[in-house]
Amino acid sequence: MTTVLTADQTAVTASEKVLARLKPGVAGARGSLTVHDPFDGSPLIDVPDHDAEQAIETVARADEAGRAWAATTPRHRADVLRRWYELLVANAEDIALLITREMGKPLAEAHAEVTYGSDFVRWYAEEAVRPAGNLREVPTGGARLFTRRAPIGLSVLITPWNFPLAMATRKIAPALAAGCPAVVKPAALTPLTTLFAVQLAVEAGVPADLVHVVTTSDASGFSTAVLADPRVRKVSFTGSTGVGKVLLRLAADNVLKSSMELGGNAPLLVFDDADLDRAVDGAVAAKLRNGGQSCIAANRILVQDGIADAFTEALAERLASVRLGSGLAPGVQLGPVIDDRAVARLSGLVEDATQRGAKLLTGGSAPQGPGTFFEATVLDEVPADADVVTTEIFGPIASVQRFSTEAEAVARANDTEFGLAGYVFTQDLDRAFNVADRLATGLVGINQGVPSNAAAPFGGVKQSGLGREGSGEGLEEYQEIRFYNLALR
Ligand code: NAD
Numbered sequence: 001m002t003t004v005l006t007a008d009q010t011a012v013t014a015s016e017k018v019l020a021r022l023k024p025g026v027a028g029a030r031g032s033l034t035v036h037d038p039f040d041g042s043p044l045i046d047v048p049d050h051d052a053e054q055a056i057e058t059v060a061r062a063d064e065a066g067r068a069w070a071a072t073t074p075r076h077r078a079d080v081l082r083r084w085y086e087l088l089v090a091n092a093e094d095i096a097l098l099i100t101r102e103m104g105k106p107l108a109e110a111h112a113e114v115t116y117g118s119d120f121v122r123w124y125a126e127e128a129v130r131p132a133g134n135l136r137e138v139p140t141g142g143a144r145l146f147t148r149r150a151p152i153g154l155s156v157l158i159t160p161w162n163f164p165l166a167m168a169t170r171k172i173a174p175a176l177a178a179g180c181p182a183v184v185k186p187a188a189l190t191p192l193t194t195l196f197a198v199q200l201a202v203e204a205g206v207p208a209d210l211v212h213v214v215t216t217s218d219a220s221g222f223s224t225a226v227l228a229d230p231r232v233r234k235v236s237f238t239g240s241t242g243v244g245k246v247l248l249r250l251a252a253d254n255v256l257k258s259s260m261e262l263g264g265n266a267p268l269l270v271f272d273d274a275d276l277d278r279a280v281d282g283a284v285a286a287k288l289r290n291g292g293q294s295c296i297a298a299n300r301i302l303v304q305d306g307i308a309d310a311f312t313e314a315l316a317e318r319l320a321s322v323r324l325g326s327g328l329a330p331g332v333q334l335g336p337v338i339d340d341r342a343v344a345r346l347s348g349l350v351e352d353a354t355q356r357g358a359k360l361l362t363g364g365s366a367p368q369g370p371g372t373f374f375e376a377t378v379l380d381e382v383p384a385d386a387d388v389v390t391t392e393i394f395g396p397i398a399s400v401q402r403f404s405t406e407a408e409a410v411a412r413a414n415d416t417e418f419g420l421a422g423y424v425f426t427q428d429l430d431r432a433f434n435v436a437d438r439l440a441t442g443l444v445g446i447n448q449g450v451p452s453n454a455a456a457p458f459g460g461v462k463q464s465g466l467g468r469e470g471s472g473e474g475l476e477e478y479q480e481i482r483f484y485n486l487a488l489r
Helices: 009-021 052-070 074-090 092-103 107-127 166-178 192-203 219-227 241-253 276-292 305-320 340-355 406-413 429-438 471-476
Strands: 031-036 043-049 133-137 143-151 154-158 182-185 211-213 232-238 257-261 266-270 298-304 359-362 377-380 397-403 421-425 443-446 479-487
Touching: 009 092, 009 192, 043 192, 052 154, 052 182, 052 211, 052 219, 074 092, 074 107, 074 166, 074 192, 092 107, 092 192, 107 166, 107 471, 154 166, 154 219, 166 182, 166 192, 166 232, 166 471, 182 219, 192 211, 219 232, 219 241, 232 241, 241 257, 266 276, 266 406, 276 298, 276 305, 276 397, 276 421, 298 305, 298 406, 305 359, 305 377, 305 397, 340 359, 340 377, 340 397, 397 406, 406 429, 421 429, 429 443
Parallel strands: 154 182, 154 232, 182 211, 232 257, 266 298, 266 421, 298 397, 377 397, 421 443
Antiparallel strands: 031 043, 133 143, 143 479, 359 377
16 A cells, blocks of 8 residues: 655744745735645635736736836846845745645755746846847848847736746746736645745845736636736746637737747657666656656657567656655655646546556555545556547656657657657667657757756747747747837938
């Protein structure tokens, strides 16, 4: 029977102190929203439940504050962002505790998210002072074109629950660096980390009204009202493809510049010539990071016939030994999934796959007792029409399929409407690039399972989204290009 480890009491007490430091958002909400600990479902804290009218008030206030911010010097914005970064680092332990309490991931992974998430703030502190324009010759002569990138204006930033810090900082930091005000709507399940991070931003010198965090249980009412407001010029969303399409339709009415980081169905390809240990390490990282609740999680593991037995055996052995429990339990590797609907969905995926003929090598069920847990699971020889192959798993289930030729692997990898991440494991450099070039994905991890960082232009193709986050490209998402045509005598 799978044991579920319980929380370390010292860490629980420390996390209660962080909760007490939170100042939950704009005052005057007419209702409240309870945030729960996914470990046992217990209530953590109430935050305001803002309605659409209050959201529009934040738009008005952010718009007003944004005028002065757009006129600040790039160096000033860089210095403020740098101070924010330093405060995030100084408060790393507290932020990690908050992430774990509201989202459930193991504390060590929450610390990794703090490093990853705060690095976007450091990156955009550096980017803020880079040149934002150029000079061009007009082809017919007689004039010169100056281009400049101006702040796009008020940006609405909507984030999911899986990386409560990083998904917020990778939107807020470039918006601020570019000179834009922002209204942020975190997921109702996990608003606390965003509230705390923005509290630190204000401490660092971000004007109080420049960035508003709107906590609400009415996501649809929020987006319908706010995206129709003429003061809003940009929407950036991370979440499911279904909601992304709804937001794109709303954005169309106001012709908003839109960035969409949507769902994925990442293929992970292991070729016969791969280094077995690296492939297994990479697959474990790409599958189990965040309990598999990541848009770039390996969703379909495709393994070539010659290495398939050795690979699946090693993968099953690794996943069978994974320790489940509270994110605050020492040595835990897999926290709870986000809620009981996720447990039911994952159970359904395993049932569907095994009924269609897949072999269950390890895991496959929810352990007894409280908490929304699901065992680390390996399914082998999964048929192509199983739900676990055609849909986003978003949980700790590794689904393995076998292939014989490179062409077959690439065709199957691309047989999806999604195109966010792909992974290739091979020791043949030629093959690595050839296959990576043919994968219809925005990013490819070659011989590694954690490809994202602040320097990477992260984003998808096909129905995985529009636009890029991180890197210099991530800043351009909050800018618009203008040109001046200067006639020469
Ligand atoms: P979700 O789409 O249900 O919710 C994301 C956010 O949208 C939340 O803040 C939610 O409150 C809000 N939302 C829901 N309905 C809305 C509406 N009608 N109007 C405005 N906002 C609305 O997604 P989720 O379950 O929180 O996150 C999981 C999904 O996010 C997965 O599909 C995953 O792949 C995707 N994701 C993508 C990336 C990426 O960078 N591409 C990163 C993380 C997660």
